Amino acid sequence: MSMVRKIENISKVSMPVQIDEQTVVYIQPGEKMENTQVLNLDNIKPYTKVELDLSEVKPVNERKKTKLYD
Numbered sequence: 067m068s069m070v071r072k073i074e075n076i077s078k079v080s081m082p083v084q085i086d087e088q089t090v091v092y093i094q095p096g097e098k099m100e101n102t103q104v105l106n107l108d109n110i111k112p113y114t115k116v117e118l119d120l121s122e123v124k125p126v127n128e129r130k131k132t133k134l135y136d
Contacts, residue, residue, distance in 0.1 A: 068107045069119035074098045077113040
């Protein structure tokens with residue numbers, strides 16, 4: 067399961083997007099979906115343009131450095 071900010075169908079056929087175990091939504095060519103989870107992203111990724119939602123990833127604070135004395 068992947069959280070996506072935006073997924074756009076860049077193929078010429080409708081694309082099945084599985085958003086949970088029982089629900090599949092078909093998006094038409096050029097159509098977009100926003101802020102959803104996608105279970106079958108690996109299968110449809112070559113035919114779509116995807117912006118992943120990385121809000122769960124914590125940013126790295128590079129300013130705080132620790133000196134190590136060996």
